[in-house]
Amino acid sequence: MGSENIKLPKIDFSHEDLKPGTLVWNQVKSQVHKALVEYGCFEASFDKIPLHLRKSIFESLQELFDLPLQTKLRNVSSKPFHGYIGQNPAVPLYENMGIDEANIPYKAEQFTQALWPQGNPSFCKTIQSYSKQLLELDQTVRRMIVESLGVQKYMDEHMNSTNYLLRVMKYEAPQSNETEIGLSAHTDKCIITILYQNQVNGLEIQAKNGQWINVEPTPDTFTVMIGDSLHAWANGRVHAPHHRVMMKGNKTRYSVGLFSIPKDGYKIEAPQELVDEEHPLLFKPFDYFEFIDFCYTEEGIRCESPIKAYCSVSV
Numbered sequence: 001m002g003s004e005n006i007k008l009p010k011i012d013f014s015h016e017d018l019k020p021g022t023l024v025w026n027q028v029k030s031q032v033h034k035a036l037v038e039y040g041c042f043e044a045s046f047d048k049i050p051l052h053l054r055k056s057i058f059e060s061l062q063e064l065f066d067l068p069l070q071t072k073l074r075n076v077s078s079k080p081f082h083g084y085i086g087q088n089p090a091v092p093l094y095e096n097m098g099i100d101e102a103n104i105p106y107k108a109e110q111f112t113q114a115l116w117p118q119g120n121p122s123f124c125k126t127i128q129s130y131s132k133q134l135l136e137l138d139q140t141v142r143r144m145i146v147e148s149l150g151v152q153k154y155m156d157e158h159m160n161s162t163n164y165l166l167r168v169m170k171y172e173a174p175q176s177n178e179t180e181i182g183l184s185a186h187t188d189k190c191i192i193t194i195l196y197q198n199q200v201n202g203l204e205i206q207a208k209n210g211q212w213i214n215v216e217p218t219p220d221t222f223t224v225m226i227g228d229s230l231h232a233w234a235n236g237r238v239h240a241p242h243h244r245v246m247m248k249g250n251k252t253r254y255s256v257g258l259f260s261i262p263k264d265g266y267k268i269e270a271p272q273e274l275v276d277e278e279h280p281l282l283f284k285p286f287d288y289f290e291f292i293d294f295c296y297t298e299e300g301i302r303c304e305s306p307i308k309a310y311c312s313v314s315v
């Protein structure tokens with residue numbers, strides 16, 4: 001199960017004319033479709049986030065994780081994985097904080113206020129602008145997926161069915177010369193994940209043949225990945241890859257993920273156009289947050305594929 005030297009596809013989203021219906025849109029769309037069928041993941045060059053913001057996001061992350069533990073614990077949430085997580089003996093290098101709807105100014109302010117009651121306008125502005133500007137990439141990719149699946153009539157419904165969660169992660173360098181687990185292998189549960197990291201690698205994506213691919217993004221690339229919910233909605237036509245973080249060396253890794261997640265109460269159900277004899281329905285319709293609750297039960301934690309265990313038609 002060694003990491004191999006395969007590279008993820010790299011797709012350029014920086015073209016000025018990247019608008020639905022243009023030639024360049026259709027070209028990029030077919031690259032996106034191919035990459036997501038094959039890997040469920042690709043590197044995206046996206047130049048809409050100014051360099052100063054890409055730098056200040058990591059300064060903000062450092063400032064946040066440097067806060068005392070008691071302060072970080074003030075970020076609580078009733079939703080699993082949306083509050084503060086750390087000090088887990090299974091993944092001792094890992095800490096994580098979720099910021100619900102960080103793209104919306106008053107939500108970013110609420111989060112900031114809980115940690116810095118005296119205010120921290122620059123932190124607040126950084127996470128909010130970053131999320132708001134990166135959301136454009138999520139929406140571009142999703143429009144392309146809906147089009148390439150040939151189900152445009154569901155475009156508005158699909159595009160309006162999600163909110164955004166920003167999660168920030170810190171991985172301490174291992175205390176030894178060994179490679180250590182940063183985050184265990186899993187699939188994301190959301191619609192789409194867009195990851196950005198400081199220049200410390202560690203993310204690995206599992207190819208369909210089982211090989212682990214080292215992800216080696218540059219400062220102007222973002223890693224785009226499909227989650228279980230979109231895999232289910234597309235009735236399996238796009239892949240949701242297992243991935244993990246492996247840490248080596250002596251540098252701290254910071255990463256930030258923008259997750260599009262189904263709104264509360266929205267039922268994820270594959271369009272009937274994507275179900276036929278050759279493509280029987282894979283998953284029963286489900287509610288995202290009920291699925292997430294299942295993922296945190298003993299059975300959900302134990303099983304290889306929570307989405308299959310939760311709502312596979314064939315189980």
Ligand SMILES: O=C(O)CCC(=O)C(=O)O
Nearest residue numbers: 169188195203245255257
């Ligand atoms: O830190 C990373 O690059 C990956 C994080 C991740 O997989 C997750 O938060 O679901």
Ligand SMILES: [Fe+2]
Nearest residue numbers: 186187188243
């Ligand atoms: Fe993940």
